[in-house]
Amino acid sequence: MDSLVSMRVFCLVAELKSFATAAQRLRISPAMASKHVMQLEKRLGTRLLNRTSRRVSLSESGALYFEQARQMLDSLDEVEAAVSNATVVPHGTLRLTAPVWMANTIFAGVLADYQARYPDVRLDVDLSGRLVNLVEEGFDLALRATGTPDEALIARPITRVPFYMVATRAYLDRAGPPTKPADLAGQAMLHYALYPGESVSFTGEHGTETVKLNPVLRSGNETLLHMAALQGMGLAFLPKWLVAADIAAGRLEHVMPGQVIFEGKLFAVYPSRKYLSAKVRTFIDFVAADRRMR
Template sequence: MDSLVSMRVFCLVAELKSFATAAQRLRISPAMASKHVMQLEKRLGTRLLNRTSRRVSLSESGVLYFEQARQMLDSLDEVEAAVSNATVVPHGTLRLTAPVWMANAMFAGVLADYQARYPDVRLDVDLGGRMVNLVEEGYDLALRATGAPDEALIARPITKVAFHMVGAPAYLDRAGRPTKPADLAGRSLLHYALYPSESFSFAGEHGTETVKLNPVLRSGNETLLHMAALEGMGLAFLPKWLVAEDIAAGRLEHVMPGQVLFEGKLFAVYPSRKYLSAKVRTFIDFVAADRRMR
């Protein structure tokens, strides 16, 4: 049995978490797919997949083997194309995870333009708002807004991301429009759950001023906080890309626009520099070069 074919079968089963679905895509029987994986496990002397009647998951050894095998297969495809003097065309499924707030028209436009340029790449985008394990969960790439990316991963800076304090006109009419940091004390806050504090620091007339707001809603989902801000529930601290259209249309107001509370960077994060596939490399380059992301 061809070990390279078995490796491809294993990687697809691991990605799809299903022998039947992988077999259908490869046009082989589920029994043959299972035979390929068992042959691979026998040769390696370890279990790669945990199987139950309902699900398939990677074992500890499987996680390690999957990362290396998939990168090697992607690299092999590119090497073979290069040797045959063919253009290396990005292909396959690009599994991407990004923050919830990237569910906006601007980013959808970037994805549409990338897919139009590289039609052989299928995009599988997770905007679930959780910090995923790229290797264990089989993701190719993450877009993360942070001041300090994980040192265990490779992180390429893409662009700056400014966060604004915003509120609906109805709320500001009712509670008043702050003109200085002290005016924010006790104001209703739509609190992002991953931000550790209910206090914010501002550059005041006499140096840094820290004020504490009153959290009336706490959530790790920026879309909910955005909707609540539009409903006039309180002030929210949200990325510019999510609220720019609302500010332009007057649905939200930028509170104390001269104050920059946080300006982080958006990073493209991936597990390893080795065997960086064409689909990952071209996507990172495409996003970094797109003017809409600046």
């Protein structure tokens, strides 16, 4: 039995979590798919998949083998396509991690359009907000808004990310509408926990001025800060994509829009150029080219 074929069968079963569905995709019987995996397990001397009557899941050894095998197969597909001047059709599961605030209609639209163009790619998106280890946790790609990407990883800039200071009209009327940075000193701040310090620097036509605010709520979850801002709890410093619709609808106001506070960059981060599969490459190119992300 061809070991390479068995490896492809195993990877597809692992991705789809089903022998029957994988067999249908490969146009073989479920029994043959099971035979391929059993042969692979026998050759490796370890169980790769845990099987019950209702579900299939990776064992600890299977998870390790799956990540290495998937990278190898993706790389092989790329090499064969280059030699034969063919185009590799993106396929499989793209595991992606991104900031919490990317749970917005703009990014959801980008995901929908990408999947419509590449229907053989399944998207597994983690928006937990934690800084994951791409290699150890088996992620293909991370989208990260930062000024200093990890030097141990490959980072491609995608777009600029403006951050706005926003608040409701009710809050601004209560606290006093600011006309200059000094007016913000001591005001209620909905503070992002990963942002160092409680002072904010404003750069405008008269130079840079730093003011200290009063953090009445601290959280590492931008969605909570966004909702608290909508409740009139205080000032929040949030990405434009998350608050643009609220500003347009009048639910939030952009506080002193002439004062530039911070504009970060969104990077596509991945472990190595060596195993840049078609699904990763096309996703990065698709996001970078989409006008909604600018």
